[in-house]
Amino acid sequence: MYYFKSIKEKLLISLPVILLYFFSFYHFQMPEIGKINFFSFNFQMILVYFYVLKFPDDLGFGNIFLAGIINDTVVGIPLGTTSLSYLTLSLFTSYIRNATLRSVMTAEWFTFIPALFFSNLIYLLIINNFSNLSFYYIELLQNTFFTFLYYPIFHYIFSRYQNLISKD
Amino acid sequence: MSDNRDDFIIAIRYALLKKGAKQKFSLFFLIILSISIITLDKLSPAFVNPVRAVFTDIVYRVAVVSAQPAVFKTFLGNKIKEHYSLIEENKYLKVEIEYLKQQKFNNAYLKTDNEVLRNALNLSNDRSMEQDFTVTAKIILDQESPYLKSFLINKGSTDGIIKGMTVFSGEYLMGTIIETNYLTSRVLLLTDLNSKIPIIIENTSINGILEGTGNKKNFRLNYLPEGYALEVEKIIFTSGKDGFLTEGIPVAKTYLDKKDNVLIKLLADPDQVLIVQVTNGQISK
Numbered sequence: 087m088y089y090f091k092s093i094k095e096k097l098l099i100s101l102p103v104i105l106l107y108f109f110s111f112y113h114f115q116m117p118e119i120g121k122i123n124f125f126s127f128n129f130q131m132i133l134v135y136f137y138v139l140k141f142p143d144d145l146g147f148g149n150i151f152l153a154g155i156i157n158d159t160v161v162g163i164p165l166g167t168t169s170l171s172y173l174t175l176s177l178f179t180s181y182i183r184n185a186t187l188r189s190v191m192t193a194e195w196f197t198f199i200p201a202l203f204f205s206n207l208i209y210l211l212i213i214n215n216f217s218n219l220s221f222y223y224i225e226l227l228q229n230t231f232f233t234f235l236y237y238p239i240f241h242y243i244f245s246r247y248q249n250l251i252s253k254d
Numbered sequence: 255m256s257d258n259r260d261d262f263i264i265a266i267r268y269a270l271l272k273k274g275a276k277q278k279f280s281l282f283f284l285i286i287l288s289i290s291i292i293t294l295d296k297l298s299p300a301f302v303n304p305v306r307a308v309f310t311d312i313v314y315r316v317a318v319v320s321a322q323p324a325v326f327k328t329f330l331g332n333k334i335k336e337h338y339s340l341i342e343e344n345k346y347l348k349v350e351i352e353y354l355k356q357q358k359f360n361n362a363y364l365k366t367d368n369e370v371l372r373n374a375l376n377l378s379n380d381r382s383m384e385q386d387f388t389v390t391a392k393i394i395l396d397q398e399s400p401y402l403k404s405f406l407i408n409k410g411s412t413d414g415i416i417k418g419m420t421v422f423s424g425e426y427l428m429g430t431i432i433e434t435n436y437l438t439s440r441v442l443l444l445t446d447l448n449s450k451i452p453i454i455i456e457n458t459s460i461n462g463i464l465e466g467t468g469n470k471k472n473f474r475l476n477y478l479p480e481g482y483a484l485e486v487e488k489i490i491f492t493s494g495k496d497g498f499l500t501e502g503i504p505v506a507k508t509y510l511d512k513k514d515n516v517l518i519k520l521l522a523d524p525d526q527v528l529i530v531q532v533t534n535g536q537i538s539k
Contacts, residue, residue, distance in 0.1 A: 111313070111320040146277050151284045155291070159313040160395075162402045162433065162440050165306070166291035173285050180269030180281065185261075216296045219402065220447035222468050 098251045102137050102145050102244075106130055110157040126225065127232040130157070131205065132240045134172050135198055138179040140189070141248060150176055163219065167212045175205040191241055198237050202230055307411075307435040314406055314438045318394050387534040389413050393527060394438065403446035403468055404429075407530060410437045415532055420499060422531045426522035427451075427492065427505045431532065439532070443524050444505065445470045453505060454493040455484075461493050464505060464518070470525070473506055473518035484508055484516045 097104075109129050130153065137145035154169030161168075178201040186193070206226065213219055270282040294302050391407035409415050411434045419431045421441045429449065433440035442449060449466040453475075460482060465474040475484065488508045494501030506518050 108320060111317045112324070142277070146279070147281055147284050148277075148279045151279070151288065154288070156313055159310050160317050162404055164292055165295040166288040170285065170288040170292065173281060173288060177266075177269055177281050177285070180272075181265050184265045184268050212292060216292055218448070222447065225468070 095251075099144060101247070102133055102141075103149050106133055106145065106149060106153045107156065109133075110153040111160060113160065124232065126229045127236050128229055129240075130172065131175060131202065131233050132237055133244075134175055135179050135201060135237070136241060136244050138176045139183055139194060140245075142180070142183070147173065147176060163213060164216045167209060167216070170212065171205045171209040174208045175201050178204055191238065194241070195234075195237050198234055202234060206230055310433075310435045311410070311437050314395065314435070318406075321395060387414065387419075389415060389532045391415075391439075391530055391532055393530065396525075402448075403443045403466065403524075404432070404440050405443070405524070407439050407441060407532070408437070409532065410435045410439050412436050415439050418498075419532050419534055422503075422533060423522040423524075423527045423529075425504065426520075427499070427503050428522055428524065428527065428530055441530070444520060445473075445524060451499065451505065452493045452495040453490045454501065456489040456491065458488075461495065464490060470523065471511075471517065471519045473520070475518060484518075486510050486516055489521075490518065 134145065134150055138150075150172045151169045154167075154172045155165060157168040158165050182194075182197050182201070210221070210226075213221060270285075271280050295306070389409050391409040391413075393405050394408045395406040407421075415431060415434050417431055417434055421428045421430065427444065429441045429443040429446070431439050432442040443466070444451070444464070445466040445468060447466055447468055451464050452461065453464045454461050460478060462478045463476045465476055467474055475490075478484075486508055489504055490506040490508070492499045492501055492503040492505060504521055506520050508516055508518055511517050
């Protein structure tokens with residue numbers, strides 16, 4: 087009985103890591119409504135930002151790095167691009183965590199803007215300088231905007247989830 | 255001022271080097287590792303390619319497995335739609351059979367007539383296309399990405415596929431191979447921004463370059479003569495000016511959208527294709 091409880095606990099704690107890997111392997115598609123795809127957002131970035139900021143021990147940098155490498159392989163861009171982008175996001179988030187005394191959701195939400203900016207800047211710089219790929223700037227912009235917009239929703243879901251597993 | 259700068263440097267150094275209780279690697283180490291991988295990937299020394307190919311194959315296989323629930327959902331949806339459309343199709347087919355029965359007799363006469371005329375003009379009937387190399391492959395992963403319009407097929411370098419080969423769906427051109435691994439390959443679709451092919455427009459001598467825009471229903475035609483206006487319902491063929499693709503392969507067609515703009519769409523629908531033919535593009539008529 088104790089054995090199963092331990093496995094359940096480990097699974098619950100590892101859920102962010104499992105989700106990070108799952109969405110690196112599988113890029114879900116949502117139907118487009120008109121010309122704007124409202125459901126195009128980067129779930130991994132929200133996950134990385136939230137967990138590095140609030141629960142850094144639950145999402146290791148090694149996992150973030152490896153998930154980025156897998157994402158690059160699946161999407162077909164130069165290896166290491168997404169990893170470096172996610173790690174830049176993690177660096178910025180760690181800095182915010184160290185520099186902030188009291189955490190407020192709205193403040194976290196707005197500091198997500200520069201974090202996304204630097205992360206995407208690194209991404210674009212690598213794609214432009216290390217590959218011959220052209221880029222869908224509008225789609226990336228849309229994706230980044232909706233990633234920022236949906237952060238509070240996921241903040242609520244992840245916070246509730248962390249509360250639930252800490253009670254257990 | 256100097257205190258603020260010191261605080262900033264301390265916070266950044268702390269973020270870069272601190273490992274924490276459960277962190278096995280520091281951010282600094284992983285950032286250096288990422289930069290090294292990007293550099294190695296760009297330089298592509300000989301020892302990296304086999305490692306990359308094996309790693310890519312493994313990742314693709316896992317990605318295929320992880321996409322199965324979505325594939326099953328699509329399959330189920332399609333089956334239900336198919337079922338409901340069968341009745342309508344059946345009614346339509348009955349009418350069409352009657353019409354075709356009548357046409358059959360007309361065609362038999364026309365065929366004979368055509369053969370007689372061909373013989374008179376000394377034209378050969380054998381106009382089939384033959385490829386030097388053809389491999390039929392299945393699409394194993396077709397994931398929408400804002401960065402690259404491509405899909406993965408289940409044939410790789412062990413089946414003789416090499417980078418640059420052309421991919422067809424039936425008789426329509428779909429794209430080119432941009433990456434090969436041992437067991438899988440990646441096809442860059444014509445819809446991608448990076449896709450550019452020389453074309454010629456039906457019943458004209460107008461040449462141009464067909465470029466993808468990321469949208470299968472809105473291609474871009476560049477290098478057209480000044481003042482040339484595109485007409486509706488024109489088929490666009492390859493011109494063969496790249497020296498790789500043979501001329502006359504149907505690629506796209508022009509159409510009128512709801513706002514009366516003449517746009518270009520692909521003949522093959524990349525979203526509906528399951529099986530493709532990989533060829534070396536040396537199609538000889």
